[in-house]
Amino acid sequence: MPDIDIGERARKLYQEALVWDDHSGFDPACQPDLTNLQRWAKSGVNYLSVNVGYDVIDWRTTLANLAAFRAWLQQHPEDYTLIKTVDDIAQAKRAGKLAVAFDLEGMNALDGDVNMVNVYYALGVRQMLFAYNLNNLAGGGCHDRDVGLTDFGRAVIREMNRVGMLVDCSHTAHRTTMEAMEYSEAPVIFSHSCAKAVWQHGRNITDDQIKACAKTGGVIGINGIGNFLGENDITSKTFVDHIAHVAELAGAEHVGIALDYAFDAENVDGLVENNSKYWPKEEYHGPSDYLPPEQLPEIVETMVRRGFSDAEIKGILGGNFLRVAKAVWK
Numbered sequence: 001m002p003d004i005d006i007g008e009r010a011r012k013l014y015q016e017a018l019v020w021d022d023h024s025g026f027d028p029a030c031q032p033d034l035t036n037l038q039r040w041a042k043s044g045v046n047y048l049s050v051n052v053g054y055d056v057i058d059w060r061t062t063l064a065n066l067a068a069f070r071a072w073l074q075q076h077p078e079d080y081t082l083i084k085t086v087d088d089i090a091q092a093k094r095a096g097k098l099a100v101a102f103d104l105e106g107m108n109a110l111d112g113d114v115n116m117v118n119v120y121y122a123l124g125v126r127q128m129l130f131a132y133n134l135n136n137l138a139g140g141g142c143h144d145r146d147v148g149l150t151d152f153g154r155a156v157i158r159e160m161n162r163v164g165m166l167v168d169c170s171h172t173a174h175r176t177t178m179e180a181m182e183y184s185e186a187p188v189i190f191s192h193s194c195a196k197a198v199w200q201h202g203r204n205i206t207d208d209q210i211k212a213c214a215k216t217g218g219v220i221g222i223n224g225i226g227n228f229l230g231e232n233d234i235t236s237k238t239f240v241d242h243i244a245h246v247a248e249l250a251g252a253e254h255v256g257i258a259l260d261y262a263f264d265a266e267n268v269d270g271l272v273e274n275n276s277k278y279w280p281k282e283e284y285h286g287p288s289d290y291l292p293p294e295q296l297p298e299i300v301e302t303m304v305r306r307g308f309s310d311a312e313i314k315g316i317l318g319g320n321f322l323r324v325a326k327a328v329w330k
């Protein structure tokens with residue numbers, strides 16, 4: 001088949017698909033001007049999970065971020081929908097708006113109180129991961145001593161299952177993730193994690209973690225950070241290498257996309273460089289490139305060339321995360 005057909009097929013697929021980016025990577029403590037979200041909207045993304053807090057910052061700052069981000073989105077109703085349900089996403093796509101919900105990176109945001117899960121859910125948080133690189137009250141972080149899931153972590157999972165918030169194992173230590181996936185009654189995700197078998201990095205996940213996630217019915221969102229994908233490598237080829245590895249191991253219906261894109265990359269690089277506690281020097285050296293949302297159409301074309309079927313590609317672009325959200329959100 002000539003190349004022109006591949007390009008056309010990819011363009012059509014991208015237009016028809018629900019495009020879901022499961023995690024943004026900009027500094028949540030930034031001033032609340034979210035104009036840059038237009039980059040996702042203009043790139044054809046339909047749903048974006050916006051990070052509002054992580055273990056590095058105080059939980060009060062997380063609440064302040066939520067207040068500011070919610071207010072900003074509500075002041076721009078012509079371009080954005082702060083969604084509550086899965087149906088709101090399809091409605092936003094039809095109306096040509098970017099659907100947005102929030103995520104938390106680490107359970108320090110709960111300040112030790114399980115009841116905070118419900119509060120965050122009411123404010124639009126639809127997924128929360130355990131620990132951000134270092135250990136916390138709930139379990140182990142991926143760059144810390146691997147302590148496993150704690151009683152508090154188990155109580156949080158029960159509450160997340162009850163409320164309908166997605167249990168997210170990215171940034172978390174191996175043993176904690178395996179125990180959390182065993183314990184959760186609802187599908188569990190790795191919102192933004194690459195495969196260790198493709199590139200060795202402490203933030204990437206092993207094959208047994210990938211298989212266990214698929215067994216829960218969950219999805220692994222491939223991360224677009226150059227240092228996690230390879231040697232600061234944000235080529236579409238390498239991104240699709242990670243997709244293909246997870247698809248081969250666990251099935252294409254368990255792969256998604258979470259670019260972790262930071263439009264304020266210099267801020268993020270500075271943050272990482274100046275805090276070797278959360279970002280140990282042996283894992284984080286030198287600035288990273290970020291795969292931008294504008295590159296998504298090229299990734300689709302790369303998947304077409306790699307032999308993925310139309311149905312598989314639509315699932316990877318968003319259908320798979322949508323399936324999990326349908327099963328878990330309330």
Ligand SMILES: [Zn+2]
Binds near residue numbers: 105171192260
């Ligand atoms: Zn992250």
